[in-house]
Amino acid sequence: MNGLWPLLRGQRARVVGSLLLGTLTVLASVGLLAGSGALISGAALRPESLLVLLPLITAVRLFGISRAALRYAERLVSHDLTFRLLGRVRAEVLARLAQVAPAALLGRRGGDLLTRVRSDVDELQGTYLRLFAPTLVAALVALVTLALVWVVSPRLTFLLLALFVLAGVLLPALALRAAAAAGRVQNAARAELGAATLEALHGLPDLLTGGGGPAAERHFAGLLATLEGAETRRARVTAGANAAREALGGFGLLAALLLVGQGVTGGQTPGPLLAATALGVLASFEAVGNLGSAWAASGALHAAAGRVDGLRLLQAAVQDPASPRDLPADATLRFAHLHFRYPHHDAEVLRDVNLTLPPGARVALVGPSGVGKSTLLGLALRFWDPAGGDVTLGGVDLRDLHLADLRSRFAWAPQQAEVFDGTLRGNLRLGDAGVADAELLALLADLGLGALLARLPGGLDGWVGEYGARLSAGERARLSVARALLRPAAPILLLDEPTAHLDAANARRLLRVVEERTPGRAALLVTHQPELLGPGWRVVRLGGLEVENRSRVVLGEAEW
Numbered sequence: 001m002n003g004l005w006p007l008l009r010g011q012r013a014r015v016v017g018s019l020l021l022g023t024l025t026v027l028a029s030v031g032l033l034a035g036s037g038a039l040i041s042g043a044a045l046r047p048e049s050l051l052v053l054l055p056l057i058t059a060v061r062l063f064g065i066s067r068a069a070l071r072y073a074e075r076l077v078s079h080d081l082t083f084r085l086l087g088r089v090r091a092e093v094l095a096r097l098a099q100v101a102p103a104a105l106l107g108r109r110g111g112d113l114l115t116r117v118r119s120d121v122d123e124l125q126g127t128y129l130r131l132f133a134p135t136l137v138a139a140l141v142a143l144v145t146l147a148l149v150w151v152v153s154p155r156l157t158f159l160l161l162a163l164f165v166l167a168g169v170l171l172p173a174l175a176l177r178a179a180a181a182a183g184r185v186q187n188a189a190r191a192e193l194g195a196a197t198l199e200a201l202h203g204l205p206d207l208l209t210g211g212g213g214p215a216a217e218r219h220f221a222g223l224l225a226t227l228e229g230a231e232t233r234r235a236r237v238t239a240g241a242n243a244a245r246e247a248l249g250g251f252g253l254l255a256a257l258l259l260v261g262q263g264v265t266g267g268q269t270p271g272p273l274l275a276a277t278a279l280g281v282l283a284s285f286e287a288v289g290n291l292g293s294a295w296a297a298s299g300a301l302h303a304a305a306g307r308v309d310g311l312r313l314l315q316a317a318v319q320d321p322a323s324p325r326d327l328p329a330d331a332t333l334r335f336a337h338l339h340f341r342y343p344h345h346d347a348e349v350l351r352d353v354n355l356t357l358p359p360g361a362r363v364a365l366v367g368p369s370g371v372g373k374s375t376l377l378g379l380a381l382r383f384w385d386p387a388g389g390d391v392t393l394g395g396v397d398l399r400d401l402h403l404a405d406l407r408s409r410f411a412w413a414p415q416q417a418e419v420f421d422g423t424l425r426g427n428l429r430l431g432d433a434g435v436a437d438a439e440l441l442a443l444l445a446d447l448g449l450g451a452l453l454a455r456l457p458g459g460l461d462g463w464v465g466e467y468g469a470r471l472s473a474g475e476r477a478r479l480s481v482a483r484a485l486l487r488p489a490a491p492i493l494l495l496d497e498p499t500a501h502l503d504a505a506n507a508r509r510l511l512r513v514v515e516e517r518t519p520g521r522a523a524l525l526v527t528h529q530p531e532l533l534g535p536g537w538r539v540v541r542l543g544g545l546e547v548e549n550r551s552r553v554v555l556g557e558a559e560w
């Protein structure tokens, strides 16, 4: 349970309250059954003395009513605790993902991340309800039951202790061991199924048209068979353990009848205690029996905690400085003798790159595919830190600036334009939440998206679909540029191939809009179509045609 205890930090009052209520609920059940047994046999043995039984009648009623009230109160407290726990874990995990993105998340499978963030975190919400509460309540109930039984029959106490250990510790431990391998297979198959489903849904058109359908079907059939096999093996173990536990409870009942019965026939024990003890013992197994499922849950919870911790422990590629410097007023961006290689890669992507982007400058970055143009923009945004040389803003090293401050200086339109499943307006307002509709409409018209507005049912309220599926690639790219243009406070625009999906007329139009709408702001634009640029642009070639020479930067040459 070591890895799971920290989840409960700061919740001591609720944990203690819920444990007390849970224990009292089970003891009320034990009291109800034991009291009823004593009452019935008392009434049968001495029907004439009903008055003597009055306290017992009251106690039985009290146990009956209080059991429901206690259970209700216990559920309120424990569920409140559970939801607090879930809220905290989810917030922590999402905050961590935001800190380490994008570098630490690249290369991780989306489906696996989704399973961790959703299913594993959901699983962890059961830490208290499914593991801690039943275990601790069972221990407390067992102690109280053993103490009460000791008064009636010390011999029965020892036997009951042995049965409790068997039913609550040995049996679950054996069951857990027997089901462990199946549990591991089940977890792995579930994670793989989640990832494969997401990938298959995403790539469905490619699978259908590229003939990959049968292979994908076989993969899914294999995974489902593995999952089903593992689930069946676990279910068999659970069924066997449940049957054995019931048998132990029945054995406890028989032992109580036998041992206390001897006392009753010998005259040392009052008759009504026979039924009271036997039924009380049976009721106490309710709590001890729950230990089996608690143990079974413990495996899944530990696995989930491990996988969630895997996210919590992700190392960010860049850190916020301990004492950040103030943002400089000057927005000159400079790469000086820059070297960079991606983590876990030997080859340098950028080697001795020098480039200055003064305020208001327009620089177009060109060069062969894969030479590192997008990477350079990522370094300006400090997604990674350079391996050598430095990147400065207004003369201040980026590593000395608060990350949020630094990124507030850039308006970025990435190469893969990210469009969220929502309305056109919602997507545009990511750039500026307060921007008026009239301004949005004017910008869309400027960018040649008037036809999209007219076509999309609902106009600005029109739904763009998942990842902008209802838009063309060129429309998505222009939407992304519009978003960047709607961040007027950012003095530097980073535009990564915004014209890649546009025809020449629309591409020229987009570049003209960028120029007209960003007076005084600098722009670093990655493009493979420098011939479309106006005269205000300085073209910089990153690398030569040979990959070996790709670090050579030629500044300001009129190559086209």
Ligand SMILES: Nc1ncnc2c1ncn2[C@@H]1O[C@H](COP(=O)(O)OP(=O)(O)OP(=O)(O)O)[C@@H](O)[C@H]1O
Pocket: 106, 342, 345, 349, 367, 368, 369, 370, 371, 372, 373, 374, 375, 376, 415
């Ligand atoms: N996250 C990453 N991890 C490892 N290598 C990467 C990563 N991203 C890019 N690369 C590699 O770094 C090199 C530069 O990639 P980059 O995307 O910067 O090139 P580019 O010049 O923008 O290319 P293009 O013109 O095709 O968009 C490529 O060889 C690419 O394979």
